[in-house]
Each structure stands twice: as C-alpha cells, then as structure tokens.
Amino acid sequence: MVAVAAGIIWGFSVEPVSLPQQQNDAAQLHFYGWMLVSLLCLCLGMMYWMLLYRRADIGLQAMVLKPGPLTVMAMPARSAAPMPQPAPASEPEPVSEPQTQQPQPPVDPDASPQNEAEAPAEKPPRSENSDPFLAALDYLGHAHATVRIGGVLALERLVRQGGDLHACVGTLSAYVQQWADCETRHKRPGYDVGAALAVLTRLLPSGDALRNLADLRRANLAGLELTDADMSYFHLEHSDLSGADLRGCNFNGVNFRGADLRGAQLAGASFSGASLRGADLTGAILSDDEYGAADFSMAGNVSAAQLQHVRYHPARPPRLPAGMQLPNQTSAVAV
Numbered sequence: 001m002v003a004v005a006a007g008i009i010w011g012f013s014v015e016p017v018s019l020p021q022q023q024n025d026a027a028q029l030h031f032y033g034w035m036l037v038s039l040l041c042l043c044l045g046m047m048y049w050m051l052l053y054r055r056a057d058i059g060l061q062a063m064v065l066k067p068g069p070l071t072v073m074a075m076p077a078r079s080a081a082p083m084p085q086p087a088p089a090s091e092p093e094p095v096s097e098p099q100t101q102q103p104q105p106p107v108d109p110d111a112s113p114q115n116e117a118e119a120p121a122e123k124p125p126r127s128e129n130s131d132p133f134l135a136a137l138d139y140l141g142h143a144h145a146t147v148r149i150g151g152v153l154a155l156e157r158l159v160r161q162g163g164d165l166h167a168c169v170g171t172l173s174a175y176v177q178q179w180a181d182c183e184t185r186h187k188r189p190g191y192d193v194g195a196a197l198a199v200l201t202r203l204l205p206s207g208d209a210l211r212n213l214a215d216l217r218r219a220n221l222a223g224l225e226l227t228d229a230d231m232s233y234f235h236l237e238h239s240d241l242s243g244a245d246l247r248g249c250n251f252n253g254v255n256f257r258g259a260d261l262r263g264a265q266l267a268g269a270s271f272s273g274a275s276l277r278g279a280d281l282t283g284a285i286l287s288d289d290e291y292g293a294a295d296f297s298m299a300g301n302v303s304a305a306q307l308q309h310v311r312y313h314p315a316r317p318p319r320l321p322a323g324m325q326l327p328n329q330t331s332a333v334a335v
Contacts, residue, residue, distance in 0.1 A: 132158050133167065140175060148192040156199045169203065169213045172196045180219045188223040197221075201229040206250070222260075247291045257301075267291040267313075277301035282309045286318040295319045 136158065139151030152175070155168045176196050180189045197216075204211045211233035219239045228248040238258040248268040256279040263283040268291025276299055286307075287293035293316040296302055304324055312318055320326070 133163065137171070140171070145190050145192045149195045152192065152195045152199055156203060159203055165203065165210065166213070169200065169210060172200050173213060173215050176200075176216055176219055180221055187220070189221055193221075194224060194226060197224070197226055197231075198229065200234075201226075201231055204230075206230055206232060247288070266294045269294045271296050271302075272298035274299050275301045276306065279306065281306050283311065285311045287312040287316040289313065289316075292316055293318045297321055 132154070136151045136154035139147050139154060142148055142151070152172065155163075155172060159165050159168050176193055180193045200214050204214065212235070214231075214234045216239055217235050217237045219236075221244055222240045222242045224241065224244040224246070226249065227245060229246075230250045231254060232250045233253040235255055236259050237255050240260045241264050242260045242262040243264060245265045246269060247265050249266075250270050251274045252270055252272045254271075254274045256274060256276045258278045259276075259280070261279055261281050261284050263285075264281075265285045265288075267285060267288040272295065276296075279302075293312065295318075296307075297319045299321065302321065302324075304320075304326060307318070307320070307326055310318070317326075
C-alpha cells in the first residue's frame with residue numbers, strides 16, 4: 001500500500017511523456033504518465049516484498065510441511081474442560097535386577113485357625129470332579145480350616161439331597177479322627193472339627209443304628225464347645241473331653257470307657273444307658289442354674305468314687321443311680 005501511494009504521488013509530480021506517433025491532449029498524457037509510474041512502483045514493491053519475506057516464508061513452509069509427532073488425547077464424554085497439554089516424555093525407568101525367590105516354609109497341617117488367619121489368602125481349589133461327593137473330599141483336604149468347613153457343610157447338603165448317608169458319616173468320623181488325634185493333646189480342636197461333630201449330631205436321627213458309625217475313640221476333643229447336641233450311641237472310648245462344654249448333651253448309650261472328663265461341664269446332660277467304666281470325672285461340673293443337674297440315674301458302670309471330687313450346684317445335686325450316694329457330700333465343691 002505504501003508503494004502504491006508513493007507511485008501515485010510520483011506520477012502527479014513528473015512531466016507528461018510525449019508520444020510522437022499520436023497527438024493527444026495534455027491531460028490524457030499526464031494521466032498515462034502517472035499510471036505508468038504507479039505500475040512500476042507497484043512492481044518494485046512486490047519484488048521488495050518477495051525478497052524481504054522470502055526467508056520468513058521458507059521457514060513457515062518448512063514448519064507447515066514438516067510432519068510432527070502425532071499425539072492422540074482421550075477426551076472425556078460431555079466434558080467442557082479444556083484439552084490437557086501432552087506431558088513431557090519421562091526418562092526411561094532403570095531395569096531392576098531380578099530378585100531371587102526365597103523358599104517358602106512348609107505348611108503345617110495341624111496349624112490352628114489363629115495362625116491360618118495371619119497366612120496370606122489362598123484361593124480354594126476348583127474341583128473338576130462332577131461327583132459332588134468327590135468334590136467335597138477335595139475341600140476336606142485343603143490346608144485352610146475355612147475351606148475344610150465348606151467341605152463339611154457340602155457333605156451335609158449332599159445327605160439332605162438324598163446322598164449316601166453311610167459314606168458321609170464314615171467320612172466325617174474319619175475326618176475328626178485325623179484332625180483331633182491324641183498326638184495333638186496340647187492343641188485345642190479347630191473350628192472345622194467342631195463343625196464336623198455338629199454335622200454328625202444333626203444328620204443321624206436319634207436312636208438310629210448308624211450312630212454306631214460315629215467312631216471317635218481316642219480323639220482329642222479337649223476344650224470342645226458343643227452344647228445341646230445329640231451324641232447318643234457315639235463311641236468315645238479313651239477320648240479326651242477335659243474342659244469341654246457339653247451342657248445339655250444327650251449321651252444315652254455312649255461308651256465312655258477310659259474317657260477323660262476332668263473339668264468338663266456336664267450340667268443338664270443325660271447319661272441313660274451310658275457306660276462310665278474307668279472314666280475320670282475329677283472336677284467335672286454336674287449342675288448349674290441354666291441347664292440344671294446331670295442325670296446319672298440310668299448310667300451303667302459308674303461308682304461313687306468317681307463322683308467324689310465333682311462340682312455341682314448346692315440346690316441341684318446330680319441324679320444318681322438308685323441306692324447310690326456321694327461318699328462325702330461336704331467334700332464336693334459347689335459351683
């Protein structure tokens with residue numbers, strides 16, 4: 001624009017160009033003169049602009065034509081927030097040296113539930129057996145007690161749905177024998193053992209001959225908590241029931257020969273037809289306010305000497321066989 005203006009001013013200031021071939025008036029020649037000069041100035045301005053801005057145009061063209069790194073940004077749906085700027089490239093992380101794996105200690109099958117709670121969680125095994133009985137056996141062999149309890153309850157559900165009662169009772173009895181043997185007397189039976197015993201007392205009807213299959217001889221059940229359970233006709237010979245809470249249980253027809261019942265809570269328990277030959281009842285609690293007195297009136301092979309150091313509520317003495325009295329009631333400790 002500056003060049004055009006300069007050409008117009010220059011065109012008016014110069015003299016007109018005379019053309020000898022044509023005869024034109026002065027005004028027309030004057031107009032042709034300044035138009036020609038303006039055109040020359042315009043051409044000079046364009047050449048100057050091309051020379052001056054050539055370098056800038058080359059840089060702009062290089063910037064437009066040069067492909068840059070393509071960055072794809074994930075925009076949130078229906079968001080009015082401005083597009084985030086791409087983060088600068090971070091330095092590559094150093095490759096850490098492979099660490100040697102420390103050997104894991106072996107799993108103790110007799111570990112208590114308290115120790116198992118501190119152990120890292122392990123997924124229960126997914127059994128591929130289509131037979132529900134075999135699938136329950138897979139859970140019974142797991143290292144964690146909670147998974148084994150699931151296997152015990154699976155056997156109970158199998159029997160409720162018409163499964164083999166004989167096989168399930170034998171399996172649960174063997175399970176208690178395995179996890180509560182006499183070699184672990186210093187340990188309290190786990191919750192899985194208590195669950196197996198509870199299922200045994202629920203599955204077998206009272207007075208059923210299959211109750212003789214519940215073989216718990218020489219089992220370590222010290223400290224067991226199982227109240228109001230029907231354990232009639234179970235085999236408990238030489239079993240350790242010391243300190244167990246067995247109040248209100250039905251022990252009719254149970255063989256307690258050589259069993260350890262020291263300090264056991266037996267208030268309200270029934271011993272009709274039970275054999276107590278050689279059973280140790282030292283410190284056993286035979287009555288309390290909640291369950292009443294234990295009933296030994298129909299028990300067999302029980303002597304007054306076995307009941308000499310028992311404890312009972314003064315107002316609720318235990319019911320003894322006919323003609324039997326405590327040797328020295330004053331020496332019995334009341335609870």
